[in-house]
Amino acid sequence: MSNSEIVLSAQGLVKRFGGITATGNVNLDLRKGARHALIGPNGAGKTTLINLLTGVLEPTEGRIVLEGQDITDLAPHQRVRRGMVRTFQINQLFDTLTPLETLALTVSQQSGLGTRWWQPLGQSKQVVERCEQLLEQFHLTEVMNQKTNVLAYGKRRLLEIAIALACEPRVLLLDEPVAGVPAGEREELLQTVAALPADVSVLLIEHDMDLVFSFANRMTVLVNGTVLTEGDPDTIANDPQVKAVYLGHGEELAHG
Amino acid sequence: MRNATQSLHDLQRWKLWEPVLWLLALASPWLLSTHALIINEIAIVALFAVSLDLILGYAGIVSLGHAAFFGMGAYAAALFAKLVMPDPLVGLVFAVAVSTALGALCSLTIMRGTDLTRLMVTMGVAMILMELANKLDITGGADGLQGVIMGPLLGRFEFDLYGRTAALYSITVLLVLFVLLRRLVNSPLGGTLKALRDNRLRAMAIGIPVTSRLAVVYTIAAGVAGAAGGLMAQTTSFASVDLFAFDRSADLMLLVVIGGTGWLYGGVAGAIVFKLLQDWISSITPQYWTFWIGLFLVVLMLIGRERVIRPQTWFGGKKK
Numbered sequence: 001m002s003n004s005e006i007v008l009s010a011q012g013l014v015k016r017f018g019g020i021t022a023t024g025n026v027n028l029d030l031r032k033g034a035r036h037a038l039i040g041p042n043g044a045g046k047t048t049l050i051n052l053l054t055g056v057l058e059p060t061e062g063r064i065v066l067e068g069q070d071i072t073d074l075a076p077h078q079r080v081r082r083g084m085v086r087t088f089q090i091n092q093l094f095d096t097l098t099p100l101e102t103l104a105l106t107v108s109q110q111s112g113l114g115t116r117w118w119q120p121l122g123q124s125k126q127v128v129e130r131c132e133q134l135l136e137q138f139h140l141t142e143v144m145n146q147k148t149n150v151l152a153y154g155k156r157r158l159l160e161i162a163i164a165l166a167c168e169p170r171v172l173l174l175d176e177p178v179a180g181v182p183a184g185e186r187e188e189l190l191q192t193v194a195a196l197p198a199d200v201s202v203l204l205i206e207h208d209m210d211l212v213f214s215f216a217n218r219m220t221v222l223v224n225g226t227v228l229t230e231g232d233p234d235t236i237a238n239d240p241q242v243k244a245v246y247l248g249h250g251e252e253l254a255h256g
Numbered sequence: 257m258r259n260a261t262q263s264l265h266d267l268q269r270w271k272l273w274e275p276v277l278w279l280l281a282l283a284s285p286w287l288l289s290t291h292a293l294i295i296n297e298i299a300i301v302a303l304f305a306v307s308l309d310l311i312l313g314y315a316g317i318v319s320l321g322h323a324a325f326f327g328m329g330a331y332a333a334a335l336f337a338k339l340v341m342p343d344p345l346v347g348l349v350f351a352v353a354v355s356t357a358l359g360a361l362c363s364l365t366i367m368r369g370t371d372l373t374r375l376m377v378t379m380g381v382a383m384i385l386m387e388l389a390n391k392l393d394i395t396g397g398a399d400g401l402q403g404v405i406m407g408p409l410l411g412r413f414e415f416d417l418y419g420r421t422a423a424l425y426s427i428t429v430l431l432v433l434f435v436l437l438r439r440l441v442n443s444p445l446g447g448t449l450k451a452l453r454d455n456r457l458r459a460m461a462i463g464i465p466v467t468s469r470l471a472v473v474y475t476i477a478a479g480v481a482g483a484a485g486g487l488m489a490q491t492t493s494f495a496s497v498d499l500f501a502f503d504r505s506a507d508l509m510l511l512v513v514i515g516g517t518g519w520l521y522g523g524v525a526g527a528i529v530f531k532l533l534q535d536w537i538s539s540i541t542p543q544y545w546t547f548w549i550g551l552f553l554v555v556l557m558l559i560g561r562e563r564v565i566r567p568q569t570w571f572g573g574k575k576k
Binding site for chain 2: 163
């Protein structure tokens with residue numbers, strides 16, 4: 001696995017907001033099919049890094065390479081078209097639409113039907129079939145016709161991830177997928193995250209160390225906007241520096 | 257339980273009341289033959305309102321300058337009839353083409369900036385055009401463009417004094433464009449518009465090119481507003497600078513909100529309610545009718561449309 005090709009690479013990424021350096025010279029390689037976790041205390045710059053990778057923020061310095069091509073100057077929607085998709089730490093959903101409509105429009109856009117104005121949404125059989133698959137996989141079939149803003153939080157969280165998968169990502173960036181999910185609904189979500197296709201490369205930001213250690217085969221620790229260390233889960237769990245950072249912040253590094 | 261195909265189909269299926277409504281509308285110039293003039297006006301305003309709802313209710317662009325395209329369509333149609341040929345349909349196509357072109361040009365200005373920037377830019381464009389119409393010789397200046405003589409519709413139906421031909425013409429154009437737009441908002445393209453209205457950040461994150469989609473819908477809406485303006489000039493044989501006026505854009509926003517945004521029938525409903533209220537109240541109190549319209553708007557906004565149209569909920573108290 002460690003020798004497989006690099007699909008996403010951040011090279012010397014720097015982001016300054018005025019005098020504050022949110023990201024300082026970050027190098028990160030995501031390998032094909034990786035389950036890579038990005039951890040670090042609050043304020044370490046994890047979400048900033050995701051925003052840089054996806055194009056929401058423009059880096060002050062550095063390059064981002066996706067499947068061998070420099071995408072540093074591409075707009076967010078262009079990066080999505082090239083197979084890099086994210087989820088959000090705080091749900092970003094289409095509140096007045098139903099999960100079915102949301103997925104149908106996402107799948108349509110993904111399959112290049114997004115500019116068709118003359119045919120009804122759901123005309124294409126492939127689109128509907130893919131929607132049904134996703135609804136089933138994310139346990140959303142029962143609520144597919146309810147407005148998104150009335151769904152339970154756990155369902156909204158599942159939809160958040162289902163939307164990302166509807167974009168057929170080759171690189172998936174998950175920003176704290178189980179954040180704020182009640183314990184009862186957490187299990188459902190963990191299973192779906194674990195069941196992601198093996199050829200999708202995943203970068204996971206997560207505070208829940210149980211999830212991180214059960215999921216990741218590679219870890220990067222971010223502290224104050226820079227990479228503290230990188231390695232496999234065992235190395236990271238036993239790294240005295242990492243322990244110091246987490247214990248210093250009152251968090252426990254539990255081995256799952 | 258219904259399956260996904262069925263559910264998606266249901267969202268865009270024609271409801272039973274829709275053809276009934278349109279048949280009544282088409283028959284109305286005869287059923288209410290003494291009111292054909294106001295029916296014509298309502299149809300035109302409804303078309304204009306549907307056009308605003310397309311950008312406001314479906315794409316989330318707030319515009320207080322939509323009259324720019326209405327006025328452009330009106331002047332284009334009037335000038336075409338005067339200078340080129342008096343055929344209404346050809347003139348209408350010309351009016352739509354001109355205002356669509358203007359919309360495409362203006363769409364470059366709405367791509368940048370925040371909602372407030374867009375609001376101001378849309379207002380500015382309408383003001384510029386109003387002064388141009390005021391200043392230029394070809395548009396007749398402050399007196400308006402007079403001496404517009406329309407030919408018969410399809411070469412056969414003369415515009416009569418009672419406005420019956422005009423009303424039927426306007427309703428038919430409204431229906432045709434409404435059907436096309438109804439198709440558009442229920443299509444994948446319409447879906448992506450609703451997506452960027454609801455959450456622009458997420459729309460970008462699923463690969464929707466937000467600015468170019470906004471430009472497309474703005475351009476289409478401009479063309480539809482131009483059609484409404486064209487109908488206005490053709491059925492009144494007149495175009496004047498007040499077609500560009502800020503009041504017209506503001507009233508339009510008002511009636512789209514009264515009728516309900518994000519629902520094409522909202523524009524139609526708003527036009528009917530607003531025009532009838534205006535007609536009714538101004539016959540009782542000609543000078544102070546805007547007071548009552550204002551009061552109506554405040555009450556509607558504070559109480560909510562849902563409750564206003566359901567009197568049975570007025571005295572029910574709060575639900576626990």
